[in-house]
Amino acid sequence: MTKSRDITITEVALRDGSHAIGHQYTLEQVTAVSKALDEANVPYIEVSHGDGLGGSSQQFGTSLTDEMKLIEAAVSVSKQAKVAVLLLPGVGTMKDLRQAADIGAKMARVATHVTEADVSPQHINLAKELGMETVGFLMMSHMAPVAKLVEQAKLMESYGADTVYVVDSAGALLPYEVRERIRAMRQELTVNIGFHGHNNLSLAMANTLVAIEEGATRIDGSIRCLGAGAGNTQTEVLIAVLERMGLNTGVDLYKMMDLAENIVAPILKKPQEIAKDSLVMGYAGVYSSFLLHAQRAAKQFDIDSRDILIELGKRKVVGGQEDMIIDVASEIAKRQKIVNA
Numbered sequence: 200m201t202k203s204r205d206i207t208i209t210e211v212a213l214r215d216g217s218h219a220i221g222h223q224y225t226l227e228q229v230t231a232v233s234k235a236l237d238e239a240n241v242p243y244i245e246v247s248h249g250d251g252l253g254g255s256s257q258q259f260g261t262s263l264t265d266e267m268k269l270i271e272a273a274v275s276v277s278k279q280a281k282v283a284v285l286l287l288p289g290v291g292t293m294k295d296l297r298q299a300a301d302i303g304a305k306m307a308r309v310a311t312h313v314t315e316a317d318v319s320p321q322h323i324n325l326a327k328e329l330g331m332e333t334v335g336f337l338m339m340s341h342m343a344p345v346a347k348l349v350e351q352a353k354l355m356e357s358y359g360a361d362t363v364y365v366v367d368s369a370g371a372l373l374p375y376e377v378r379e380r381i382r383a384m385r386q387e388l389t390v391n392i393g394f395h396g397h398n399n400l401s402l403a404m405a406n407t408l409v410a411i412e413e414g415a416t417r418i419d420g421s422i423r424c425l426g427a428g429a430g431n432t433q434t435e436v437l438i439a440v441l442e443r444m445g446l447n448t449g450v451d452l453y454k455m456m457d458l459a460e461n462i463v464a465p466i467l468k469k470p471q472e473i474a475k476d477s478l479v480m481g482y483a484g485v486y487s488s489f490l491l492h493a494q495r496a497a498k499q500f501d502i503d504s505r506d507i508l509i510e511l512g513k514r515k516v517v518g519g520q521e522d523m524i525i526d527v528a529s530e531i532a533k534r535q536k537i538v539n540a
């Protein structure tokens with residue numbers, strides 16, 4: 200019999216990692232990764248477009264493969280793992296959620312900007328009606344003070360979320376900021392608390408451990424750091440660290456290392472690292488999913504991608520405002536032309 204898990208891992212490479220590869224997952228890749236994750240006893244595998252169900256578009260990036268086909272493939276090879284989907288109300292629809300449930304997704308993670316939990320009740324309710332486990336996912340958590348975050352988390356709890364996540368979308372939170380957020384949520388909420396980090400400031404692991412110390416039991420990771428920006432907390436490393444701490448995830452470390460090395464590494468065009476742009480994202484508090492968009496815009500306008508990211512951070516641009524990246528790039532280019540004239 201499997202020992203009960205102290206920490207429940209959701210592997211997000213097949214969703215968050217979609218940003219890192221321009222949403223170009225193939226059916227073969229998703230099948231191979233899901234099968235190996237299932238065999239390693241990972242309990243939840245998230246599969247969707249990087250921006251969640253319905254994200255495939257010019258604005259966010261067009262998927263190579265229909266995400267429903269990818270979800271179906273993951274479900275078909277998962278014997279014990281449950282497949283999760285992400286949904287941003289306004290991007291994904293009720294119809295998308297029904298279809299995902301029909302083909303076997305068992306968990307719905309309903310994501311909103313940290314101050315906009317009130318757009319999530321219909322989707323959380325529908326997920327519950329469909330018999331799915333529900334998660335409220337408060338993105339860009341660094342942008343709200345602790346009291347506001349707790350207020351929004353309580354709203355999601357009141358709508359029926361089984362778990363509420365602090366999501367450090369920009370990889371901008373410092374360990375003490377994670378501590379105060381998770382501690383306050385633990386005091387005020389009765390549901391599970393989760394943490395989703397990004398490694399732009401090399402703090403994803405430290406932040407995850409602080410979150411666990413303060414009572415988070417649901418943790419996201421991406422194998423080989425295959426996530427947006429510099430990636431997420433690296434799942435196989437986290438499993439090793441938690442084992443050293445005497446915390447059981449139920450996940451097989453050797454199988455995860457083999458999967459990372461043999462199947463996931465070849466998917467990455469180059470190894471994940473904290474390069475200048477991802478570092479600036481953490482520093483300036485910019486959405487990790489903006490990375491490739493900003494790099495493309497920098498090329499188009501022949502300017503420094505860091506200038507775009509710094510300006511996006513100043514303007515507090517949030518998910519869904521990807522069109523601002525081009526606006527900002529074109530303004531910077533014009534300004535620079537005038538200065539250099």
Ligand SMILES: CC[C@H](O)CC(=O)C(=O)O
Pocket residue numbers: 215249250251310338339366367368369395427487488518
């Ligand atoms: C745009 C959705 C986003 O990638 C969700 C997420 O993983 C995050 O905010 O970190």
Ligand SMILES: [Mn+2]
Pocket residue numbers: 215368395397426427487
């Ligand atoms: Mn993320």
